[in-house]
Amino acid sequence: xxxxxxxxxxxxxPLLGFCVLYAGAKARTQRKNLAALNESIExxxxxxxxxxxxxxxxRCLGCGSCVAACPEQAGHNVLGLIDGKSTLVGPSxxxxxxxxxxxxxxxxxxxxFGTATRGVDIPEVNPDFESNVPGMFIAGExxxxxxxxxxxxxxxxxLESIRKxxxxxxxxxxxxxxxxxxPAGFAASLGALSHKLRCVTGEQDSLGGTxxxxxxxxxxxxAPVEIPLLGxxxxxETTKEKLIEFWQAAEKKxxxxxxxxxxxxxxxxxxxxxxxxxxxxxxxxxxVLLTLGRRGTPRTLGVAGEEQTKVVYKLxxxxxxRGKKVLVVGGGDSALEAATSIADEPGTTVAIxxxxxxxxxxxxxxxxxVDETAAAGRLQVLLSSxxxxxxxKQVEIVQGDQTHTLDNDAxxxxxxxxxxxxxxxxxxxxxxxxxxxx
Numbered sequence: 001x002x003x004x005x006x007x008x009x010x011x012x013x014p015l016l017g018f019c020v021l022y023a024g025a026k027a028r029t030q031r032k033n034l035a036a037l038n039e040s041i042e043x044x045x046x047x048x049x050x051x052x053x054x055x056x057x058x059r060c061l062g063c064g065s066c067v068a069a070c071p072e073q074a075g076h077n078v079l080g081l082i083d084g085k086s087t088l089v090g091p092s093x094x095x096x097x098x099x100x101x102x103x104x105x106x107x108x109x110x111x112x113f114g115t116a117t118r119g120v121d122i123p124e125v126n127p128d129f130e131s132n133v134p135g136m137f138i139a140g141e142x143x144x145x146x147x148x149x150x151x152x153x154x155x156x157x158x159l160e161s162i163r164k165x166x167x168x169x170x171x172x173x174x175x176x177x178x179x180x181x182x183p184a185g186f187a188a189s190l191g192a193l194s195h196k197l198r199c200v201t202g203e204q205d206s207l208g209g210t211x212x213x214x215x216x217x218x219x220x221x222x223a224p225v226e227i228p229l230l231g232x233x234x235x236x237e238t239t240k241e242k243l244i245e246f247w248q249a250a251e252k253k254x255x256x257x258x259x260x261x262x263x264x265x266x267x268x269x270x271x272x273x274x275x276x277x278x279x280x281x282x283x284x285x286x287x288v289l290l291t292l293g294r295r296g297t298p299r300t301l302g303v304a305g306e307e308q309t310k311v312v313y314k315l316x317x318x319x320x321x322r323g324k325k326v327l328v329v330g331g332g333d334s335a336l337e338a339a340t341s342i343a344d345e346p347g348t349t350v351a352i353x354x355x356x357x358x359x360x361x362x363x364x365x366x367x368x369x370v371d372e373t374a375a376a377g378r379l380q381v382l383l384s385s386x387x388x389x390x391x392x393k394q395v396e397i398v399q400g401d402q403t404h405t406l407d408n409d410a411x412x413x414x415x416x417x418x419x420x421x422x423x424x425x426x427x428x429x430x431x432x433x434x435x436x437x438x
Contacts, residue, residue, distance in 0.1 A: 033080030037089040044358035047118055048088070049332070050096035051111050051144060054436065057085045059108035066100035066109060071223060076364055092360055096147045097223075113144050113434035120144060121419045124430040129158035131290075133428045135273060137162060140184025140291045141210060142419075144434075148183045148211070148243075149223045149235075155184030155291060156228060159191035162287045167272060173284035174198045177276045178291060181258045182209025185291035186247060191228040193256050200283055201256075204263035207247055210293035213314050214240040214334075229254045267427050290427075292420060299415040301329065305390030311411045315341070323347035325407050327395050329387055330414035331359045336366040338412055343378040351380040351406055353387055353397050380406075387411075 040046055053066070062084035072078050076093040079086055079100060086108070088094065101109040114120035122144045129137045139145070139154035159176075162168065168175050176192055178185050181203035192199035206212045224234045230250055235243070251258070259280075266277040273286040298313035300306060315338040323346070328339040331354035339352040352370070359367050373379040385399035390411055397404045421431055 029080070030082055033077060033082050033087065033089050036077035036080060037082065037087065040090055040092065043360075044356070045090070045092035045360045047115060047360045048091045048094045048096075049361045049363075050094070050147065051098060051113060051150075052091065052094045052096065053079070053088060053098075053100050053109045054112050055086045055088070056108045056110070059106045060085045061106055061108075062086065063105065065103045065105065069099040069103040071097050071099060092362070093364055095363070096145065096150060098150065110438055112436050112438050115436050119433040119435050121421070121431050122434050123424055124432055128161040129154060130161060131429045133269065135165065135269075135287045136267070136427060136429065137287065137289045138291075138429075139188065139289060140180070140182060141294050142180075142290055142292045145184075149225045151183040151291075152187040152225050152227060155187035155289075156191050156226075158184075158289055159188040159195075159228075162289065163195060163197070165287055167286045168197070171272070171286070173273060173286065174200055175285065176200075176287045176289060177202070177274070177283050177285040178289045179264050179276075180209050180291035180293065181207050181260075182211060182291055182293060185209065185289070186251075186256075186258075187227055188289055188291065189256050189258065190230065190250070190254060193254060194228040200285075201258045202262040202264055202278055203258055203260050206260060207251065207258065208240075208244045209291070211240060212244060213316070229256075269428065294417050294419055298413065299418050301387055301413060301415070303387050303389060305392075306411075306413075308390060308392070310392075310409065311390060311413065313413050313415075315412050315414070318342045318345050321345060321348055321410055324409040325349040326351075327387075327397075327406060327408055327411045328352045328414060329411065330354060330416070331356055332361045332414065332416065333363055333366050335414035336362050336370050338414055339379055340366070340369045340373045342412075343373050348378075349407075350378065351382060351397075353382045353385045355384070355386055357384050359383075 062081055064081055066086050067073060067079045070078050072093055072095060076090050078090045078093045080089040098111050101111050113122050123138050124132050125138050125143055129139050131138050137158045139158040140151035145151050145154055162176055175197040176199045178188050178199060178201040181201055185201060189201045224232060226232050263279045264276060265279055267288060268275045274288050276283045276285055276288060318341040321342045326342050326348060328335050336359060339350055342348055343350040374381050382397055382399055385397050387395060388398045389396040393407060395406050395408045395411060424431055
C-alpha cells in the first residue's frame with residue numbers, strides 16, 4: 001500500500017506543481033490584461049481607429065487563439081483574456097488586421113466599423129465587394145479598409161468577383177474600369193492584366209493614391225501579401241518612399257498601364273454595364289471598381305482666415321518648414337507624425353491643437369513620440385482646444401476659458417477627409433453610418 005501511494009505521489013506531485021505554476025502564470029497574465037484595459041480607459045484610448053472586433057462573451061471559450069493571431073500583439077496588448085473571456089484591452093492599438101475573427105473556433109468575433117459614440121460612413125457592399133449597384137464594386141480605403149495589406153487583398157478579391165460576372169470578355173467595351181491606383185486599385189490592375197481582362201485604370205494623382213501623399217519618411221505598416229504577377233511580397237515595416245519605389249518597379253516590370261492625372265467625373269448605369277466619363281475621355285465598361293481614397297476632399301476648420309495660402313491640408317516634406325512657426329491641427333496619426341517630424345527640423349517652433357482630451361485615435365508609437373518631443377521642449381501640445389482665428393502672422397486658439405495667441409507662419413490641418421458622398425450618391429451607391437456594426 002505504501003509503495004502504491006509513493007508511486008502515485010511521484011506522478012501527482014509534478015502535476016500539482018505544474019497546476020500551481022499554470023494558475024500563477026494565468027493570474028499574472030490577467031493582472032497584466034486588466035492593467036492594460038484600465039490604462040486605456042484612464043487615458044481615453046478607447047476608440048479603435050478602424051475595423052475592430054466585438055466579442056460575444058457567451059460564445060467565447062477563452063482559448064486565446066485570437067490573442068495569439070493578432071499581428072500587433074507582439075508590441076502591444078491589443079487583446080487579452082479577462083475572467084476567461086477574450087477582451088479588447090487596447091482598442092487604440094487595433095488597426096484592422098481581422099486575423100482574430102479568422103481563427104476563432106466559435107465564431108465569437110464580429111468585425112465592425114465605428115462605435116456607439118463615433119460613427120463611420122461606409123458604402124454598402126456585400127461580401128463579394130459589390131455595392132448595391134450591380135456591377136459596381138468597392139475596395140480599399142473607400143470601403144473603410146485603410147490598412148495597406150488588407151486593401152491589397154480586397155482589391156484582388158474584388159477583381160476575382162468581377163471576373164465571374166456575366167458579359168466579361170464579351171462585347172466591344174471594356175471589362176472593367178478601375179478608379180484609383182492606391183494599394184487596392186494597383187493590385188486589382190495587376191490582377192486584371194494577369195487574367196487578360198480589357199481594363200482601364202484611372203488615377204487623378206500619382207501611383208500609390210493616398211499613400212503617395214503621406215509625409216516624407218513615414219513608416220507604412222504592411223505585412224506579407226500575395227500580389228498578382230509579383231507573387232508573395234514580404235513587407236513587414238517600410239517607408240512610404242520604399243513602398244512607392246517597389247510599386248513603380250512593379251509597374252515597369254509588368255507593363256501594367258495606368259492613366260495618371262485622369263479624374264472620373266460621372267458614372268452612368270446602362271442596360272449592360274456603365275459609361276464612365278472622365279475629364280479626358282469616355283469609356284464603356286461591363287464593371288467598375290472604385291478604389292478611391294477617403295481624403296479627396298479635406299475636412300476644413302471653418303474659421304476666419306482659413307482661405308490663406310499658408311493653410312494646407314497635408315504634409316509632404318517637413319524640410320520646407322525649417323525655421324518657421326507652425327501649427328498642426330488634428331489628433332490622428334497624420335497630425336502627430338506631421339507635428340513631430342516638423343519639430344525635428346532646425347529652428348522650427350511647433351504647436352499641435354486637438355479638440356479632444358487625448359490622442360485616442362493615434363498609434364502608441366506616435367503618441368509616445370509626441371510625449372518625448374513635448375518633454376524635450378520642441379512641441380507645444382494643446383488638447384481640448386480649437387482654432388478660433390487665423391491671421392497673416394498669428395493664430396488664436398481657445399482652450400477652455402483661455403485664448404492662446406501664437407505667432408505663426410504656417411498651418412497644417414490634418415483633420416481627415418470627407419467621404420465623396422455626393423459622387424457616390426450620383427452613382428446610386430447607398431452610404432451607411434456604422435456605429436459598431438459590420
